């Protein structure tokens with residue numbers, strides 16, 4: 186007998202991957218874990234007959250000769266088939282898109298770092314020219330959208346998008362999809378979310394805004410990942426973490442969601458014994474001290490992450506500047522010669538203003554060009570520290586409608602960052 190299974194707290198990508206596996210391995214029996222996400226449960230309640238899933242209790246594990254594991258590569262996450270773990274005559278086939286190496290040993294491993302696991306499986310289904318029903322296409326697209334945040338998560342690959350197009354061609358139903366994809370949060374999740382909103386504190390790490398929430402829970406609470414995701418969106422932070430501590434059991438569940446590749450949730454969770462992708466992940470920590478867990482998260486972001494890009498890496502220097510008693514004419518010459526739109530005005534190493542092309546509109550008469558720069562410069566200066574993130578610069582540029590910011594360290598201008606520097610960063614040097 187061959188069975189197919191996936192991780193507990195089953196999400197749509199996991200369920201979709203299980204169904205895809207039953208097409209790839211005809212006759213294989215799909216075994217669904219007991220804990221499945223609330224929105225998947227809602228989907229199952231209607232599609233139960235068509236999907237024909239088995240519960241672990243219904244399986245005679247002695248008869249299992251082959252195990253297909255989808256969307257995960259960790260024994261801890263498939264504890265419902267733990268009986269098979271010690272078997273050495275078992276064939277194991279893995280389909281996974283999580284970047285951690287995992288602890289299930291298998292000779293047949295289909296791994297690719299796609300936004301969704303279903304993308305890898307559809308690649309194979311198409312190769313084998315398998316036909317999909319509209320319901321299958323709908324479920325697969327729901328999984329794809331959930332794992333890629335409707336193709337917006339940074340982990341999304343071009344192939345995910347082309348698979349979305351393929352599934353829409355195969356009559357995936359967007360009405361059904363949006364009805365179930367919507368996070369089905371109940372009273373328990375709402376209570377947790379409100380608690381988190383009340384106690385949430387924003388912190389700055391490596392120039393990114395993060396939000397770490399500590400909360401006590403009792404026993405198993407479903408859908409905590411949804412709550413953390415909503416928390417990230419509500420607070421509009423780059424990454425949000427939830428530390429859910431069960432004091433009776435002496436452990437904490439850590440869940441993270443990130444919107445930037447510079448804070449890689451997967452590798453942070455891996456360091457804590459869990460796993461995930463760059464955008465989402467979780468870990469079970471044997472500690473009932475949420476403050477210690479929080480410290481660990483912050484330290485992991487600080488140290489273990491690939492050094493995130495700072496303004497000092499992008500800025501131009503040395504800075505072209507002009508003293509405030511030079512004439513407007515001299516300033517105009519520099520701007521023209523260097524082809525820039527503005528320069529900082531610096532007296533004795535200190536930033537006192539900015540003179541830009543715009544300020545010349547105020548100096549209409551020729552005689553006014555003889556006036557010193559300080560008469561026309563703007564003294565309302567917005568500057569930025571070298572340790573800030575490119576995102577912060579973008580926010581300042583939008584807020585103050587300016588295209589260049591002096592980079593100031595200890596009162597001294599050490600560089601200048603322009604719109605084009607930031608653009609170059611966002612378009613060219615995004616990590617793969």
Ligand SMILES: [Mn+2]
Nearest residue numbers: 198256302332
């Ligand atoms: Mn997945």
